[in-house]
Amino acid sequence: MTKGFAALPAASRYVLSNATLPQATVADPNGEDAGEGLIRADIVIADGMIEALRPAGSVAELPAFDMDRGQVWPTFVDMHTHLDKGHILPRAHNPDGTFPGALASVELDRDENWSAADVRARMDFALRTAYAHGTSLIRTHIDSVPPQFPISWPVFAEMRDKWAGKVELQGVGLTPIDRYLDDAFAKHLVETVIEHGGVLGGVTYMIPELRAGLKRLFFEASEHGLDIDLHVDETADPDARSLRAIAETAIEVGYEGQVVVGHCCSLARQEEDEADRTMDFVAKAGIAVVSLPMCNMYLQDRHRGRTPRWRGVTLLHEMRARGIPVAVASDNTRDPFYAYGDLDAVEVFREAVRILQLDHPLDSAPHVVTTTPADVLRRPDIGRITIGGKADLVLFRARSWAELLSRPQSDRIVLRGGVAIDGTLPDYRELDFLFER
Template sequence: MVPSLPEIPTSGPWSVEATVPACLVGLHGLGSDQDGLARIGLSIENGRIAAIGPAGEVPGALTAGMAFPTFVELHTHLDKGHIWPRRRNPDGTFFGALDNVTLDREANWSASDVTARMDFALRCAYAHGTSAIRTHLDSIGKQIGISWPVFTEIREKWADRIELQAVALFSIEHVSDRAHMSEVTAAVRDHDGIMGGVTYMVPELDQNLDTLFRLAADNGLDLDLHVDETQDPASRSLRHIAEAALRHRFAGQVTVGHCCSLARQDGEEIRQTIGKVAEAGIAVVSLPMCNMYLQDRSSGRTPRSRGVTLLHELKAAGVKVSVSSDNTRDPFYAYGDLDALEVFREASRIAHFDHPFGDWPAAITATPASVMGVDAGRLRVGGSADFVLFKARSWTELLSRPQSDRVVVRKGRVIDTTLPDYEELDGVLAE
C-alpha cells in the first residue's frame, strides 16, 4: 500500500510505521537498505516513544512514508532575521551585508523590534519541525543590553516548544577592549549563554584568542566562533583556534562555523589543520546556503567556489560536523525560512551527502544536538515523541519536493504547521 500522511488521534496511545534513517534510531541490530533507511514501527504513549521495532510487529499501526526526529539548528541569527524588506544588500557581497546590517542595527533594533522578528522566526522553525536552535546575538555597544534580555524572555516563552541557546557575537579585535569584554562576559554569564566571536587574520589574533579562552575557562563557558568566512587561502584562523584550544587544554566545547577558506588551502595545510581540529575536539558547522550566496560573488562573473568547508574530510577525521540555516531574509542571505529539511536538501546537493547518504542525516539532527547538549535529534524508547512524518517514501522523493504537507508531532500530538504570514511584519519593518 502506498503510504500517505495519517490521521493521528488527538488522545490515547497510537502507533505508526515509517521509513527512517537508521542512524537516527536508538535500536541495536536495526538493519537498513543501501540508502541507510529502515522501516520501523513506533508506539506512542503519554507523549513519549513507548516502543520501537521492525515494521509489521504492531497491529493497527498507522502508515506513513518517511520519518525524521525533530531538527536541530546549530547556527542561526534570530536577531537579524527578516530585515531584508527594510534593509537590502545591494550587491549581495559579504561586506555589503556587514555594512547594511550595521546600519539597520543602529537605527532599528529596539527590544520590540528584535522580539517581534525573533518570535516570527521561531514560529516558522517550529512549524517546519525544529525543536532546538542556537542563535548568535550581535553583542556590540547598546545592543548588548537590548538583545540579551529579549533573548531570555523569548527563551522562557518558547521553553516547552524549542530549546534555545545564544552566543555573543563580536569581532576578534573587540577582545582587546577590557570594558567591552567585561560587559559581554557579564551578559553571557547572566543569561546562561555561550562566548563567541568572529576570527580572521589580524596581528593580535593569538593574543586575543588566549584572552578569549581564558575568559571562557574562568567563567565556565563554551565557545562558538565564526571562522574564516572568506575565499582567501591565507585566512587560517581555524588552525590558530585549534592550537589555542590545545595550548589551554580547554575543557569546554568549542564550535566553529563557516571555515570556508579551508577548502582553498593546499593539501599539507589542510591535513595539519584538520588533525589539530580533531585533536582539540572542535565541532564544525557549515552554512551551505548562506555561504553559496555570499562567497565568490562578483558582479558579471559566475562563481567558481561553493563556499562550504571540507565536511567529508573533517568527518572522516572524527570531527563532529553539522549543517545549519545561518541567516534568513536579511542582508547576509535574502532567502530561507528556518526549514532544516531545506538545509539538508541543499547540503545534499551542494556538498554531496548522497550515494550513499550513510549517517549524513545526523548533520541536522543528532550531531548538533550532541554539540548543544540537548536531548533531541534521535528516536529512542523513552524519549519524547517528537518527530516529523512525510508522505515521501525514499530520499529521491523526500528531497525532490518541499514537503509542505509534512506532519509535525510534538509530545505525541500533531501541531499546527500553518506558517506565519509575512504581512505580520509589515508594521515592524516600516521605516
C-alpha cells in the same frame, strides 16, 4: 496513508505503522533493513513517549496511523542561526550581494532600528516558523557590540522562556575577536552572557591581535565554565588561517569546554598539505565544525557579471574522516547576509546534500541536522528517536531518499509529544509594521 495525511488516532496509545526511519537517527535500531541506511518499523507511542520499535506491520492491537513506508525523523537541530538579524531584508537590502555589502547594511539597520520591540517581533516570527517546520533546538548568535547587546540579550532570554518546551534556545555573544582585549568591554560582555545563560563567541580575522584575543577569550571561557562558538575564515582568501590559530590555542591552554567553529570557507582554498595540517589540529583540539551551505553559496565568490568558481563551503568530508563532529545549519534568514531561507531544516539538509555531495551513500547524512548538532550543543535528548524518549517526530510521505530530497515536503506532519501541531507558517505580512518607514 492517504494524500494529505489522514487524522492521527485520538488514543493516548497508538502506533505509527509501516514507517521508514533513517537509522542514523535511531538510538536503538530495531527494524527491517530497507537499504541506504533506512529501516522499517512500527513506532509505538504512549502518553507522548516512544514506547517501542517493533517489526513493520507487526502491531495489530493498537489504533494505527499507517505511514505506508513514509519516513519518520526526529525533530531537527539548527545550531547556527542569527535570529536577531532575521527578516530585516525589506528595509535593509544588500546593494550587491557581497559580504562587505551585508556588513554595511546590517550595521546601519542595527543602529537605526533594533529596539527591543523590533528584535522581539522578528525573533518570535522566526521561532514560529522553525517550530512549524519541525525544529526543536536552535542556537542563535547575537550581535554583541555596544549599545546593542544590552537590548538584544534580555529579549533573547524572554524568547527562550516563552518557547521553552517547544524550541529550546541557546545564545552566543557575537563580537570581533579583538574586542576581548578591551577589559571593560570584555567584562561587560562576559557578565551579560553569564546572566542570560549564553555562550561566548566572536568573529576571528587575520589581525596582529588574533592570538592575544583568542587567549583572552579562552581564559574567560575557562574561568566561567563557558563554551565557545566562533565565526571563522568566512572568506575566499587562502591566507585566512585563523582556524589553525584557534585549534593551536585550545591545545596550548588545555581548554576543556566545547569549541564550535562555523564557516571555515578559506580552508577549501588552501593547498592540501596546509589544509590537512590544520584539520589535524582541529581534530586534536576536539573542535566541532558547522558549515552554512546556503548562506556561503550566496555570499562567497560573488562578482557582478562573473559566474562563481567555487561553492563557498568547507571540507566536511575530510573533517568527518578525521572524527571531527560536523553539522550544517541555516545561518541567516531574509537579511543582507542571505536574502532567502525559512529556518527549515529540511531545506538546509536537502541543499547541503547537493552542495556538499553528502550522498552516495546517504546513510550517515542525517547526522548533520539531528544527532551531531544535538550532541555538540549538549542536548543528546534531542534530535534522535529513542525508546523512552519524547515522541517529537516529523512525518513525511516520502519513502525513499530520492522522494524526500526531490520535493520541499510541505505536507509534513510535526508531532510534539505524540500530538500533531498546527503546521501553519506565519504570514510575512505580520512584519509589515516594522517596515512602514
